[in-house]
Amino acid sequence: MGTTDPHLYLSDSGVARVPPHVRPASTVFAVGTPDRLAxxxxSGASPGGPAQDVYAAGLVLRALGAPxxxxxxxxxxxxxxxxxxxxSRDVLADAEAGPPDPTGPAAFxxxxxxxxxxxxxxxEGYLLVCDHVPATRRYEWRPQTSGG
Known part of the structure; x- marks a missing residue:
C-alpha cells in the first residue's frame, strides 16, 4: 500500500459480528461465506492466521485478473x-500489466x-480505479502503479 492518495483498502464482505440472540454450541466456529473461507x-482444522489472509487475497486477486x-x-x-x-506482493508488483480489456475505460x-x-x-491492460478528483466534483479512471 502506498503513502499517497488514493489508498485502496480490502475489507471483509462477510458477517461482521454474531447477532446477540445467536448462541453457538461450540467455541470453534467461523463466520463467513463458505466458499470464501480458506x-x-x-474444516475447523485451524482458527486462522496469515495463510488464511493470503487465501482470501488470492480470491480477490483472481477476480481482478491477477496472474x-x-x-x-x-x-x-x-x-x-x-x-x-x-x-505474493512482490510477484504482483513484478507483473507488467493486467489483461487488456477492449471495452474497458481509458485512463483519465x-x-x-x-x-x-x-x-x-x-x-492497454493498465489497472484503473475510479477516483474522485480533488477540489472538484469530478471522478475519473486513474492508473494504479506498484511504486506508490
Missing part, C-alpha cells in the same frame, strides 16, 4: 504451500460517483 477454516500462477498458489488447499503475503476518462473505487483494466 479450506482449513471451513493465474500467483492466484493458484495463493489459494492452494494446503496452507503451508501458499506463498507469504510479502512474496470520466466515471461516476456511483463507480467510485471500482476497478477495471484499460484496453
Amino acid at each position: 479450506p482449513e477454516v471451513r 493465474e500462477a500467483l492466484t493458484a498458489a495463493m489459494t492452494a488447499s494446503v496452507p503451508e504451500e501458499r506463498p507469504t503475503a510479502s512474496a 476518462a470520466p466515471c461516476t460517483a456511483d463507480e467510485s473505487l471500482a476497478v477495471a483494466f484499460s484496453p
